[in-house]
Amino acid sequence: MVEGDAxxxxDAAAGRDEILKALAEIVKxxxxxxxxxxxxxxxxxxSGHLAYTATVTMTGLWHAPYTT
Incomplete structure (x- = not known):
């Protein structure tokens, strides 16, 4: 999915379920x-009003002596 996909x-609950599944696939x-x-x-x-937003943030960090 990209911006503008519809x-x-x-209902909004079904939309929530769909975006959580989609985010899991995208992140993977x-x-x-x-x-x-x-x-x-x-x-x-x-009507175009926001009903639900999900955000996944991934941060990886190497530790010494394995820094790249």
């Missing part, structure tokens, strides 16, 4: 690429 769902595929990433998805109602 789906017709029965993206993690090997970078140690600092933030992913966000939102649910809007039929």
């Amino acid at each position: 789906f017709d769902l029965r 595929d993206a993690l090997p690429k970078n140690d600092q990433q933030t992913f966000q998805a939102s649910v809007r109602d039929e």
